[in-house]
Amino acid sequence: MSDLRELYQEVILDHAKHPRNFHAMPDSVRAADGHNPLCGDRLKVFVQVEDGVIRDISFTGSGCAISTASASMMTEALKGKSLLEEEAIFKSFHDLLTTGSHATEDEELLGKLEVFGGVREFPVRVKCATLAWHTLQAALKGSAEPVKTE
Amino acid sequence: MAVKSMKSARNRGEVVVSSSAFSPDDIRGDFPILQTTVHGKRLAYLDNAATSQKPQAVIAAMTRYYNSQNANIHRGVYELSMEATAAYEAARDRVRQFINAADSREVVFVRGATEAINLVATSWGQANVRTGDEIILSTLEHHSNIVPWQMLADRAGVKLRVIPINEAGELCMEEYEKLLSPRTRLVAITHVSNALGTITPVQRMVRMAHAAGALALVDGAQSVPHLPIDVRDIDCDFFVFSGHKICGPTGIGVLYGRQAILQAMPPYQGGGDMIETVSFAKTTYAPVPQKFEAGTPNISGALGLAAALDYVCGIGMDRIGSYEHQLLRYAQEKLSQVKGLKIVGTAAEKAAVISFVLSCAHPHDVGTILDGQGVAIRTGHHCCQPVMDHYGIPATARVSLAFYNTREDVDQLVQGLQTVKEVLG
Numbered sequence: 001m002s003d004l005r006e007l008y009q010e011v012i013l014d015h016a017k018h019p020r021n022f023h024a025m026p027d028s029v030r031a032a033d034g035h036n037p038l039c040g041d042r043l044k045v046f047v048q049v050e051d052g053v054i055r056d057i058s059f060t061g062s063g064c065a066i067s068t069a070s071a072s073m074m075t076e077a078l079k080g081k082s083l084l085e086e087e088a089i090f091k092s093f094h095d096l097l098t099t100g101s102h103a104t105e106d107e108e109l110l111g112k113l114e115v116f117g118g119v120r121e122f123p124v125r126v127k128c129a130t131l132a133w134h135t136l137q138a139a140l141k142g143s144a145e146p147v148k149t150e
Numbered sequence: 151m152a153v154k155s156m157k158s159a160r161n162r163g164e165v166v167v168s169s170s171a172f173s174p175d176d177i178r179g180d181f182p183i184l185q186t187t188v189h190g191k192r193l194a195y196l197d198n199a200a201t202s203q204k205p206q207a208v209i210a211a212m213t214r215y216y217n218s219q220n221a222n223i224h225r226g227v228y229e230l231s232m233e234a235t236a237a238y239e240a241a242r243d244r245v246r247q248f249i250n251a252a253d254s255r256e257v258v259f260v261r262g263a264t265e266a267i268n269l270v271a272t273s274w275g276q277a278n279v280r281t282g283d284e285i286i287l288s289t290l291e292h293h294s295n296i297v298p299w300q301m302l303a304d305r306a307g308v309k310l311r312v313i314p315i316n317e318a319g320e321l322c323m324e325e326y327e328k329l330l331s332p333r334t335r336l337v338a339i340t341h342v343s344n345a346l347g348t349i350t351p352v353q354r355m356v357r358m359a360h361a362a363g364a365l366a367l368v369d370g371a372q373s374v375p376h377l378p379i380d381v382r383d384i385d386c387d388f389f390v391f392s393g394h395k396i397c398g399p400t401g402i403g404v405l406y407g408r409q410a411i412l413q414a415m416p417p418y419q420g421g422g423d424m425i426e427t428v429s430f431a432k433t434t435y436a437p438v439p440q441k442f443e444a445g446t447p448n449i450s451g452a453l454g455l456a457a458a459l460d461y462v463c464g465i466g467m468d469r470i471g472s473y474e475h476q477l478l479r480y481a482q483e484k485l486s487q488v489k490g491l492k493i494v495g496t497a498a499e500k501a502a503v504i505s506f507v508l509s510c511a512h513p514h515d516v517g518t519i520l521d522g523q524g525v526a527i528r529t530g531h532h533c534c535q536p537v538m539d540h541y542g543i544p545a546t547a548r549v550s551l552a553f554y555n556t557r558e559d560v561d562q563l564v565q566g567l568q569t570v571k572e573v574l575g
Contacts, residue, residue, distance in 0.1 A: 039514040040544030064512035
């Protein structure tokens with residue numbers, strides 16, 4: 001039960017139930033589809049970049065609590081960030097979920113995203129938490145292939 | 151017979167037939183894994199449609215083979231090899247008896263139901279279908295009874311037609327009737343849906359296929375653990391199943407095929423054991439079933455499967471079926487009392503499978519939280535994406551029961567769902 005509470009923290013549940021930036025954007029904006037075949041989660045991430053800065057970011061789709069909350073909190077964390085910062089935050093987030101090792105500077109980078117640290121104890125759920133992030137990478141690279149996390 | 155002596159007899163692989171009412175308490179001790187705990191909790195294993203647990207008798211049969219019988223089959227002139235050959239062929243005959251085939255040569259050992267279907271699609275398909283021919287499947291099919299036919303469709307230009315399902319998850323028989331035509335070469339249908347538990351009217355469907363001049367393949371992966379099987383009664387041309395879903399080991403399964411049809415089919419894989427004579431000028435093939443068993447087969451798996459069939463027959467497939475049905479009713483009743491829970495698939499004829507969705511939680515979250523309570527269920531699309539699409543959902547949580555499950559397992563599940571609601575609600 002304590003592990004479960006660690007996984008499903010209040011802030012995660014809040015974002016899962018009330019996802020932020022949960023809407024589509026016009027076709028002119030970069031977008032990519034993400035799919036987790038294991039659980040059927042499907043997301044679409046929209047990102048508007050100007051002068052190397054993420055001006056706007058949003059998502060649509062359906063997924064489990066972890067993937068929805070991760071997508072929602074990702075959009076909040078990255079809006080207004082430069083692509084360089086985005087890269088650093090993604091790396092810290094990935095490390096948090098996979099190795100659990102992170103330095104103090106990572107904590108600053110991650111901010112609220114630290115709540116996903118509990119996912120590390122549930123290896124099959126790591127892909128849920130990273131789906132939106134991988135999809136964002138595809139949108140930024142302009143990849144036409146849907147992202148799969150399996 | 152006293153419980154203890156019955157148990158030891160079962161563990162020796164003897165058939166113990168009893169007419170008394172079945173109680174899982176008498177046999178749970180036969181399954182070592184059911185005595186274990188998960189996350190410090192009693193294990194409620196409710197993912198039997200994915201794979202069943204193994205009784206000691208099966209584990210012992212495989213250990214006995216490796217300890218005292220191990221040799222390659224069909225070639226040695228020495229005692230051990232002859233013994234292993236006899237045991238392997240006895241296992242084949244055990245399967246024949248279990249599905250009531252006419253001849254043990256109609257039983258081909260394969261890796262599982264998936265390989266059996268691939269064998270038919272490749273070998274029978276190559277020899278028998280042409281551009282413009284049609285193969286009928288149903289929406290209920292597992293991906294393993296879809297993809298091999300799509301691969302054949304790509305190779306041979308054959309068209310796949312799909313029998314739709316109604317809201318309850320039953321096949322629309324009038325649509326099936328309309329799909330049948332002189333172009334139909336084969337009807338390949340599941341006997342029991344792994345995602346919904348629907349039991350399909352295979353006998354009638356086979357009769358209709360034959361009337362249209364087509365052959366019929368029945369995917370028995372999910373029916374064999376729950377229903378007595380008589381391939382002559384079903385009258386199908388092919389019947390496939392996997393050993394591991396009926397208390398046997400993984401990596402062994404069965405393709406049953408009518409002898410004349412198997413004989414006329416070209417080989418599936420080439421290699422040792424499937425030939426009569428080999429020269430660079432010409433190779434002649436062994437008769438069935440050896441023609442389809444290239445290379446050293448899964449000998450210990452076949453022996454384990456035979457032990458598993460002995461074990462379930464010792465209890466009796468009828469008793470297993472009626473007990474599971476009672477437990478299914480109990481589980482459906484208990485689950486329908488859970489607020490916000492919707493059962494997906496409500497066919498009148500159902501095997502012990504319940505798919506459901508919870509309004510407050512995604513199936514994946516349900517699965518993770520239940521795991522923390524020692525409850526093992528399956529979540530996802532269950533290799534049945536067309537079924538999920540039919541209901542417009544990405545996934546379900548699925549409970550699948552076996553005869554060793556108890557009301558306590560179901561209660562633990564329902565209790566676990568309360569925890570899901572507490573955490574996510």
